[in-house]
Amino acid sequence: METLLEVRNLEKHFPVRGGLLRRVVAHVKAVDGVSFTLGTGRTLGLVGESGCGKSTLGRAILQLQKPTGGQVILEGEDLTAASPERMLEMRREMQIIFQDPFASLSPRRTVAQTIREPLDVHRIGTPAERNRKVEELLQVVGMRTAVLDRYPHEFSGGQRQRIGIARALALNPKLIVADEPVSALDVSVRAQVLNLIARLQREHGIAFLFISHDLSVVEHVSDEVGVMYLGKMVEMAPAKEIYRDPRHPYTQALLSAVPVPDPQRKSKRIVLTGDVPSPMNPPPGCPFHQRCPKAMDVCSRVVPPVVDVGGPGQPHRVACHLHA
Amino acid sequence: MSRQPLLEVRDLVVEFSTENGKVRAVDRVSFEVFPNETLGLVGESGCGKTVTGLAILGLIPSPPGRIAGGSIRFDGRELVGLPEAEFRGIRGRDVAMIFQEPMTALNPVFTVGNQMIDVLRRYKGLTKRQARAAAVELLAKVGIPAPDKRVDEYPHQLSGGMRQRVVIAMALSCDPKLIVADEPTTALDVTTQAQVLEQIVKLQQEFHMAMILVTHDLGVVAETCHRAIVMYCGRIAEKAEIGPLFGQPRHPYTVGLLQSIPRVGHGEREDLAVIPGMVPDLLHLPRGCRFADRCSRRKARCDEELPELDGRADSPSRVACFHPY
Numbered sequence: 252m253e254t255l256l257e258v259r260n261l262e263k264h265f266p267v268r269g270g271l272l273r274r275v276v277a278h279v280k281a282v283d284g285v286s287f288t289l290g291t292g293r294t295l296g297l298v299g300e301s302g303c304g305k306s307t308l309g310r311a312i313l314q315l316q317k318p319t320g321g322q323v324i325l326e327g328e329d330l331t332a333a334s335p336e337r338m339l340e341m342r343r344e345m346q347i348i349f350q351d352p353f354a355s356l357s358p359r360r361t362v363a364q365t366i367r368e369p370l371d372v373h374r375i376g377t378p379a380e381r382n383r384k385v386e387e388l389l390q391v392v393g394m395r396t397a398v399l400d401r402y403p404h405e406f407s408g409g410q411r412q413r414i415g416i417a418r419a420l421a422l423n424p425k426l427i428v429a430d431e432p433v434s435a436l437d438v439s440v441r442a443q444v445l446n447l448i449a450r451l452q453r454e455h456g457i458a459f460l461f462i463s464h465d466l467s468v469v470e471h472v473s474d475e476v477g478v479m480y481l482g483k484m485v486e487m488a489p490a491k492e493i494y495r496d497p498r499h500p501y502t503q504a505l506l507s508a509v510p511v512p513d514p515q516r517k518s519k520r521i522v523l524t525g526d527v528p529s530p531m532n533p534p535p536g537c538p539f540h541q542r543c544p545k546a547m548d549v550c551s552r553v554v555p556p557v558v559d560v561g562g563p564g565q566p567h568r569v570a571c572h573l574h575a
Numbered sequence: 576m577s578r579q580p581l582l583e584v585r586d587l588v589v590e591f592s593t594e595n596g597k598v599r600a601v602d603r604v605s606f607e608v609f610p611n612e613t614l615g616l617v618g619e620s621g622c623g624k625t626v627t628g629l630a631i632l633g634l635i636p637s638p639p640g641r642i643a644g645g646s647i648r649f650d651g652r653e654l655v656g657l658p659e660a661e662f663r664g665i666r667g668r669d670v671a672m673i674f675q676e677p678m679t680a681l682n683p684v685f686t687v688g689n690q691m692i693d694v695l696r697r698y699k700g701l702t703k704r705q706a707r708a709a710a711v712e713l714l715a716k717v718g719i720p721a722p723d724k725r726v727d728e729y730p731h732q733l734s735g736g737m738r739q740r741v742v743i744a745m746a747l748s749c750d751p752k753l754i755v756a757d758e759p760t761t762a763l764d765v766t767t768q769a770q771v772l773e774q775i776v777k778l779q780q781e782f783h784m785a786m787i788l789v790t791h792d793l794g795v796v797a798e799t800c801h802r803a804i805v806m807y808c809g810r811i812a813e814k815a816e817i818g819p820l821f822g823q824p825r826h827p828y829t830v831g832l833l834q835s836i837p838r839v840g841h842g843e844r845e846d847l848a849v850i851p852g853m854v855p856d857l858l859h860l861p862r863g864c865r866f867a868d869r870c871s872r873r874k875a876r877c878d879e880e881l882p883e884l885d886g887r888a889d890s891p892s893r894v895a896c897f898h899p900y
Contacts, residue, residue: 301735409853441835446849466765467836509794510769510794511797511839513797514818515821523770525720
């Protein structure tokens with residue numbers, strides 16, 4: 252498997268200012284030392300609850316928010332060290348799909364203008380070629396070309412999301428960060444969009460970083476799954492493996508908490524106590540220890556190292572003292 | 576079930592006037608809720624589930640909305656057409672509500688305690704001191720740690736899950752007979768949702784309340800409800816007990832919904848079953864079955880006639896479809 256993206260020890264800390272002089276009094280460690288690699292044409296699902304840093308991680312990788320530490324290496328090139336000119340070129344390789352299809356499309360641009368914009372910005376092809384490409388993209392996402400001159404408000408959420416996907420595809424990117432792309436959609440429409448994403452990945456060989464709070468959605472589209480908690484990656488493994496045999500107590504709780512549409516299922520739910528601590532003031536040691544049903548003495552003192560508990564060729568990394 | 580229903584909704588019609596004409600958000604919907612039972616109202620955006628809940632609470636904004644027909648009987652009393660002054664004696668006391676976004680249900684400038692004490696004094700005639708003690712006790716009941724401290728905090732000091740618990744505590748404060756909960760856990764994270772749902776089920780049993788749970792999440796319905804109604808485009812598609820609804824769903828829409836949900840632990844990455852097309856525009860509804868356009872079992876009659884619920888009022892599974900499974 253060829254490596255497309257390598258993230259090394261990525262950090263994004265936001266300063267918190269306070270007091271009379273607006274001095275920096277603390278840092279919110281939104282992303283705190285995350286590392287992983289993503290192969291060409293593969294999908295990494297990133298799950299976690301609100302505030303765990305999954306969206307910030309996606310944005311830091313795209314350099315939409317400058318990371319405060321670590322490296323993002325796309326096709327062997329370190330984006331954190333790239334010049335602005337080089338960065339503009341690199342941006343062709345990576346795109347983003349946003350959660351809210353009502354907020355991510357300009358209400359004053361037609362569908363054609365919206366999808367064409369990336370082609371215009373990067374001056375790709377002649378205007379006629381661009382228009383042809385736009386029509387082709389619409390067909391790829393399953394929309395009729397009759398809609399080209401219509402405006403976003405004329406479409407439903409699912410259709411808007413398709414338009415957003417067509418725009419992301421315009422430059423034939425190698426990597427797409429999809430930030431909660433189906434969370435705003437109804438169940439029946441969600442399945443349509445998920446199938447579309449799965450098909451694009453198969454047919455176009457695009458790698459996806461698929462960010463979602465919904466574990467069932469992530470399982471459906473991912474080759475690998477990473478679980479984040481308080482800015483850290485606590486577990487990462489092939490999708491099948493992590494659902495079959497979750498090792499981190501947080502992953503176990505997260506999986507058991509999903510409501511299942513099957514009244515026969517005897518639930519053996521792990522109900523966590525308490526809330527996620529503030530990322531401004533994370534607890535010492537393991538970030539999860541205060542809520543962990545299996546916490547030991549050492550957990551409150553020492554940050555657990557990342558260990559590989561998987562078989563050969565099946566990396567299963569987990570940051571937990573139970574496996575250290 | 577031969578018990579006396581607590582709530583009886585008959586042929587409810589709710590209409591909204593819009594710039595482009597009149598929209599029927601709820602179209603001749605009938606159901607009943609029995610004491611101690613949880614009824615799920617499920618469906619996708621715009622199916623009329625929330626509007627049905629609001630109608631029961633007498634909270635349809637008017638204008639533009641109005642209850643254009645039907646009856647809602649609660650505890651032997653007709654609620655449709657009840658003057659607002661009398662409704663106030665029922666809402667909050669006998670029928671309470673829990674909304675999706677707890678921050679909009681709480682007043683940001685008063686402490687949790689202040690808001691609860693107000694309600695308790697007004698509806699239960701307690702003194703200030705008694706009301707405060709009752710508020711602390713309620714907060715403890717809904718699982719808030721250190722309730723005697725939390726009672727003096729403002730809503731912004733609490734997390735989302737805590738806020739929703741406070742809203743639940745407020746809803747419970749007058750021992751209501753019926754709670755209408757509209758997407759009570761949708762704004763919460765999964766682990767918090769699990770906590771809050773567990774609490775709701777426990778309290779419902781403890782307080783012997785009936786509950787209407789409005790949600791889009793079939794998983795939540797399976798885990799908390801006794802019966803459920805699946806709505807589509809303002810109409811009831813299927814009304815059934817939980818066992819048959821998930822075990823042998825009969826309406827093609829219900830079947831489609833259940834198949835299109837990705838499930839945790841299913842492993843294989845094959846394409847999800849899809850319901851093709853989209854929900855029709857409420858302004859331009861077809862003459863026949865509203866689901867016909869997206870349905871794989873469609874026949875000529877489906878385009879001509881609107882199907883009504885089959886079977887008897889007390890059968891465990893009823894469906895509004897000419898060609899059900």
